[in-house]
Structure formats: C-alpha cells, structure tokens
Amino acid sequence: MKESTFKVDCSYCPIKHRAVCARCEPDELEILNEIKYYKPVAAGETVALSGERVDYVASVVSGVASLSKSLEDGRTQMVGLVLPSDFIGRPGRETIAHDVTAVTDLTLCCFHRKPFDKILEELPHVRERLLEMMFDEMDAARDWMLLLGRKTAREKIASFLVLMVNRSTLPKELFIAPVRVDLPISRDAIANFLGLTIETVSRQLTALRKDGIISLEGNREVIIPDFQALKDEAGLSD
Amino acid sequence: MKESTFKVDCSYCPIKHRAVCARCEPDELEILNEIKYYKPVAAGETVALSGERVDYVASVVSGVASLSKSLEDGRTQMVGLVLPSDFIGRPGRETIAHDVTAVTDLTLCCFHRKPFDKILEELPHVRERLLEMMFDEMDAARDWMLLLGRKTAREKIASFLVLMVNRSTLPKELFIAPVRVDLPISRDAIANFLGLTIETVSRQLTALRKDGIISLEGNREVIIPDFQALKDEAGLSD
DNA sequence: CGCGTGATTGAAATTTATCAAATCGCGTGG
DNA sequence: CCACGCGATTTGATAAATTTCAATCACGCG
Known part of the structure; x- marks a missing residue:
C-alpha cells in the first residue's frame, strides 16, 4: 500500500484544540510536526486488522472510523466510534487487538511509532493529554457497556x-x-x-x-x- | 466516615510490581509514601456512588471491588471488576460516573486527590504506568463489549x-x-x-x-x- | 429502465427474562 | 452435635424480546 501522504501546517489544523497535541507549546508542536505525515483513507477501506502490526499511531483529522472485534463465526461488535480529534493506536505496543475501518473518507495525522514513543517520554503535555483522552474514552466505554448489557x-x-x-x-x-x-x-x-x-x-x-x-x-x-x-x-x- | 486508616511500608507491598507505583525509583516511592494511607473496607460496603465527590484515588492492595452503573428502574450492569494492583479513581476530576462496591473485604492504598494530581505532573514514572494501565483496561473493556453485545x-x-x-x-x-x-x-x-x-x-x-x-x-x-x-x-x- | 445495494416488513423460531416454587448451603442457638 | 431458619441458588413453566429466514420495497446509477 503506497498511498500519497503529505504534511500540512499545524496552525490550520481543525482539531488542534482537542487532539492529543492540544496542550502543546509551540516548540513541542514543532517536534511533533517533524515526524507527522497526513494519510488519506477512502471510505470502506480497512486501516488495520486485529493482530496486525501497525507502525504508527494517529489522530483523526476528518471523517469517521470504527473499531470492531469479531468472533470466528462472523458476529461482530463495534467497540469504538472514532471521530475527528480522536486518537488511534496504542503507544508502546506493536499490534492492535481490533479492526480499524474507515466509515467515511478519512484523513489521518500519523506519527511513526518509535519516534512517538520517544516523544511521549519527552513531552509531558502530550502524555498528559493522552491520559486524559484515555480516561474519557474509558468513561464512554462504560456507558456503552451499560447500553449493551442492559x-x-x-x-x-x-x-x-x-x-x-x-x-x-x-x-x-x-x-x-x-x-x-x-x-x-x-x-x-x-x-x-x-x-x-x-x-x-x-x-x-x-x-x-x-x-x-x-x-x-x-x-x-x-x-x-x-x-x-x-x-x-x-x-x-x- | 471515620474509619481507621494507617500506613504500611512499601517494601512489603504485595502489589508493588504491578500497581501504579510499579515503575517508581526509591525517591519517587518516598514521595508517594508520604501522601498515602491505607483504608480497609468491609465486604458489601459501598466505596463511592456515581456522581459523588471523591477526594482520593487508590490502588487495591487486596480484595475485589466492582464498578457498576444503573438505570433508574434498577437494572444494573457491572462495568469493571477491580482486582489487587488495579487503580480506582480518575485524576483531575472530582466526581466519578459509576458506583464502586467492595465485593470482598478490601484494603485500599489511598492518595488524596490534590497531592496525587501534583505527583502525576512531577513523577513521570507514575504517569507512564498509569497510562499503560488505562490502555490495558481499555483493551479489557473492548473484549467485554464484544461479550455483552454478541x-x-x-x-x-x-x-x-x-x-x-x-x-x-x-x-x-x-x-x-x-x-x-x-x-x-x-x-x-x-x-x-x-x-x-x-x-x-x-x-x-x-x-x-x-x-x-x-x-x-x-x-x-x-x-x-x-x-x-x-x-x-x-x-x-x- | 432495469439492476443492485441497502432498508423495511412479515412470519416463525429461538433465546432469554419473568414469575413462582422448591431446594441447598451454611451459620446459629439449643 | 444437630435441628432450624434465612438468604442464595436452582429448577420449572410461561411470557416477552430479539433473531432468523424470507420476501418486498426504495432509491441512485449506469
């Protein structure tokens, strides 16, 4: 898969106030900017499959993606609905445990895993924001569990x-x-x-x-x- | 609520290798130790109710707790099963969105919220470990959603x-x-x-x-x- | 204008919940 | 040490909700 990837100035970024980089100072943004690249994904395309190795993490700039898990016989359950500014991927781990699919056309702001892991160690504002986003996601997941179960x-x-x-x-x-x-x-x-x-x-x-x-x-x-x-x-x- | 609380030396702690403090250096542990206090909770007792203000976060040292959410008519869904070394509470937020109940007798290693929030800013190893634990919890939640839904x-x-x-x-x-x-x-x-x-x-x-x-x-x-x-x-x- | 995909509707089957009753396990007091 | 009693668990019969299978409908597109 060799799609066109490119880079866009962060100052025009529509998700800069809510994404994982939202708390960054200009100098931190600059560091992130150096390793980022944009990647378009067409609606319906698979971004990654469960168990697959993924060598980047990403913010969704525009579009909607879904995370889902399946049983062998084909029953599938969506386990995440990923909207603009949401974060995809797990730092510090190479594989993912669910499928990621583009529901609509998607623009991802990707970061290669290795440099991003290093950035997580070095930029406290990224780590802080990511932690906060994970807590929010966890809260949403719990509401969802109540819905699914009861x-x-x-x-x-x-x-x-x-x-x-x-x-x-x-x-x-x-x-x-x-x-x-x-x-x-x-x-x-x-x-x-x-x-x-x-x-x-x-x-x-x-x-x-x-x-x-x-x-x-x-x-x-x-x-x-x-x-x-x-x-x-x-x-x-x- | 005036239960007996007390403090125990971290070096004997049964969960020191997996809890939120697992990655801490001795000097970091010392800082944590200063603000921690143990708190026993009897089986069946409510630790906190949804919407309530809770002024501490905690690690479970021993025992089992459950997180649950309910609809008005009484239907209840457990949304978390909390075992020794697991973390309870959300830094940076005063209220919680689910009930917390002691399933068995429980020993909590509590940290007052305010100082813990500050520690999160200052001790990278705590923040790092907490982030990792949240990702693990998120993965478990997604498996659970597949179970509940399908x-x-x-x-x-x-x-x-x-x-x-x-x-x-x-x-x-x-x-x-x-x-x-x-x-x-x-x-x-x-x-x-x-x-x-x-x-x-x-x-x-x-x-x-x-x-x-x-x-x-x-x-x-x-x-x-x-x-x-x-x-x-x-x-x-x- | 017909085709194909996605959505709706219908009827029957299946799963799980609900209501009701019997039984079990276990601690307590005689 | 054993009978008693209570809450937890199991079992049974029935009802309700959702799925399954099948058919039809709606709409955009070549």
Missing part, C-alpha cells in the same frame, strides 16, 4: 440517536426544535454498534417514527421534534 | 470462567488438569457482570456441568477437567 432495543436506538445529536450539534442549537442529525453510519454499522441485528434496528426506528418521537428523511437523516422526549426513551444516563 | 448466554458464562482462571491461576498450572477456580463473586454479581439474569447464569452453569465441561463444588468453586474444552465454549478471543 438496555432494550428501543432504548439502544434512542441512546444512539441522543449520542449522535450530542456529538454533532451545538448545545445551544438544542433549544431550537426540531433537531436534525445526519447519521454517519449505515444500518448495518448501527446494528454492530448496538449489539443488534439490522432488522431490529430498522424495526425500532420505524416504531419510534410511528410513535412520533422522530421522523426519517432518506436513510441517513433523522429529525427530532422534541429532544427531551427522545432522551426519555433512552433510559437516561446519556 | 455472545450467547453459554458463551458469556464460559468466557467468564476462562477469565477467572486466567486471573487467578499461574500459566504453568494450566497444564496440570483439572484446574480449580474460586469464584470471587456471587451469582447475582456474575449476572450483573455478564448482562444476564441470575436464573440464566444458574441454568447455563448447570448446562455446562451436565455437558461435562465443568463441575461445581459448593457455590463458589468450579473444577475444569479440560481447560481447552471450556475455552472452545467461550467463542475464543479470550
């Missing part, structure tokens, strides 16, 4: 929609009903996210529509007339 | 038993069949761990027993004549 199909769908709204809509926009969300992933991916089948996802979406909680426009757009009503369906905690 | 009840039980064996048995002991494990938690806790009901847990244990995969001795002891056979039931990946 929520009903309807609650799962509602929770998912609430999550999508929270991630894509500015807080103040929530006061102007109705809210619109664009789903970044297919029904199949939603099913893998929620531990359901495609059919159940579809059925629950129509059920919510028939109950007036949402309306659907095309396959990827959801309109929510009353966000609170949707949250009530989600079993709270989101 | 495994059948039987596979969940088998996976749980495999996990218990791996955590409590030395690798070389696995070659000497049969393997014995002591379950650290009740059926109810197992159900909360696996996203099942008590009844299903009980039924699947009986089913595995009838199929000759395990045998049960009392309520807390499991004997596994053929560990590989059990792993086969777990759907691998564990």
Whole structure:
C-alpha cells in the first residue's frame, strides 16, 4: 500500500484544540510536526486488522472510523466510534487487538511509532493529554457497556440517536426544535454498534417514527421534534 | 466516615510490581509514601456512588471491588471488576460516573486527590504506568463489549470462567488438569457482570456441568477437567 | 429502465427474562 | 452435635424480546 501522504501546517489544523497535541507549546508542536505525515483513507477501506502490526499511531483529522472485534463465526461488535480529534493506536505496543475501518473518507495525522514513543517520554503535555483522552474514552466505554448489557432495543436506538445529536450539534442549537442529525453510519454499522441485528434496528426506528418521537428523511437523516422526549426513551444516563 | 486508616511500608507491598507505583525509583516511592494511607473496607460496603465527590484515588492492595452503573428502574450492569494492583479513581476530576462496591473485604492504598494530581505532573514514572494501565483496561473493556453485545448466554458464562482462571491461576498450572477456580463473586454479581439474569447464569452453569465441561463444588468453586474444552465454549478471543 | 445495494416488513423460531416454587448451603442457638 | 431458619441458588413453566429466514420495497446509477 503506497498511498500519497503529505504534511500540512499545524496552525490550520481543525482539531488542534482537542487532539492529543492540544496542550502543546509551540516548540513541542514543532517536534511533533517533524515526524507527522497526513494519510488519506477512502471510505470502506480497512486501516488495520486485529493482530496486525501497525507502525504508527494517529489522530483523526476528518471523517469517521470504527473499531470492531469479531468472533470466528462472523458476529461482530463495534467497540469504538472514532471521530475527528480522536486518537488511534496504542503507544508502546506493536499490534492492535481490533479492526480499524474507515466509515467515511478519512484523513489521518500519523506519527511513526518509535519516534512517538520517544516523544511521549519527552513531552509531558502530550502524555498528559493522552491520559486524559484515555480516561474519557474509558468513561464512554462504560456507558456503552451499560447500553449493551442492559438496555432494550428501543432504548439502544434512542441512546444512539441522543449520542449522535450530542456529538454533532451545538448545545445551544438544542433549544431550537426540531433537531436534525445526519447519521454517519449505515444500518448495518448501527446494528454492530448496538449489539443488534439490522432488522431490529430498522424495526425500532420505524416504531419510534410511528410513535412520533422522530421522523426519517432518506436513510441517513433523522429529525427530532422534541429532544427531551427522545432522551426519555433512552433510559437516561446519556 | 471515620474509619481507621494507617500506613504500611512499601517494601512489603504485595502489589508493588504491578500497581501504579510499579515503575517508581526509591525517591519517587518516598514521595508517594508520604501522601498515602491505607483504608480497609468491609465486604458489601459501598466505596463511592456515581456522581459523588471523591477526594482520593487508590490502588487495591487486596480484595475485589466492582464498578457498576444503573438505570433508574434498577437494572444494573457491572462495568469493571477491580482486582489487587488495579487503580480506582480518575485524576483531575472530582466526581466519578459509576458506583464502586467492595465485593470482598478490601484494603485500599489511598492518595488524596490534590497531592496525587501534583505527583502525576512531577513523577513521570507514575504517569507512564498509569497510562499503560488505562490502555490495558481499555483493551479489557473492548473484549467485554464484544461479550455483552454478541455472545450467547453459554458463551458469556464460559468466557467468564476462562477469565477467572486466567486471573487467578499461574500459566504453568494450566497444564496440570483439572484446574480449580474460586469464584470471587456471587451469582447475582456474575449476572450483573455478564448482562444476564441470575436464573440464566444458574441454568447455563448447570448446562455446562451436565455437558461435562465443568463441575461445581459448593457455590463458589468450579473444577475444569479440560481447560481447552471450556475455552472452545467461550467463542475464543479470550 | 432495469439492476443492485441497502432498508423495511412479515412470519416463525429461538433465546432469554419473568414469575413462582422448591431446594441447598451454611451459620446459629439449643 | 444437630435441628432450624434465612438468604442464595436452582429448577420449572410461561411470557416477552430479539433473531432468523424470507420476501418486498426504495432509491441512485449506469
């Protein structure tokens, strides 16, 4: 695989305030800048497979990726939804334990593993920010476990929609009903996210529509007339 | 809450090789030692509730604790099983997002939040080790999500038993069949761990027993004549 | 305009939960 | 040392939720 890679000035970076480099001083940024390279990935492409050796870690600059794990018979569960500014990879370890797939077209800001490991030792602000991001991810994972283990199909769908709204809509926009969300992933991916089948996802979406909680426009757009009503369906905690 | 707290010399610490302080130099240990205090917690007691302010973080020295989250109607999902050497709490944040309960009698090695936050900034080896532990926890959480979202009840039980064996048995002991494990938690806790009901847990244990995969001795002891056979039931990946 | 992929709908099967009752394990007091 | 009692566990019958299998529908594209 020899795709075109390139480099872009950090000062224009859309994720500079939230990514792993967010806390860096200019001189630290310069050091990171030297080892970084951009890498585009087309939607649907596999970034890495479970067990594979990956010689870089990366920040997602734009696009959506998914992390997933599978059983031998093909059942798969998404275990991470990776949005812009999120970090991919594990410093200090060569292999990964899950598949990474580009859900949409993706731009990665990659760092070769070796130099990045060294940077982690030398730049406290990177290590600090990475630790904080891991804690946030852990909190999200725990919410997700509650969803997977205990929520009903309807609650799962509602929770998912609430999550999508929270991630894509500015807080103040929530006061102007109705809210619109664009789903970044297919029904199949939603099913893998929620531990359901495609059919159940579809059925629950129509059920919510028939109950007036949402309306659907095309396959990827959801309109929510009353966000609170949707949250009530989600079993709270989101 | 005014329990007896006390302090113990780090050199006798049973978890010194795996805890958050594992990488510390003697002088770093000394700094940690100054702010630490031991705290015993009785089995069944609540260590902290979701949303509560907690003014310390801690390592588990001995015993087992659980992290769990609940929906308003009482459905509960365990989101973490905390064993000796594991770390509890989130530096840099005052409140926690899940309940923490002592499953067995517990000894905690606590650090007041404020000084610990400062130590995180000053002692690179603590920060480094904590980051590594978080990555491990994240990996475990992702395996757990696959289990919750996609495994059948039987596979969940088998996976749980495999996990218990791996955590409590030395690798070389696995070659000497049969393997014995002591379950650290009740059926109810197992159900909360696996996203099942008590009844299903009980039924699947009986089913595995009838199929000759395990045998049960009392309520807390499991004997596994053929560990590989059990792993086969777990759907691998564990 | 037909094809193909993704989504929806329907009917039946399966898994797991729920409700109810019996039994077990174990510590306690006689 | 043993009967008693209580909580934990197991077992049974039934109900509910979700999956599975099958068919149809919708829409973008060549």
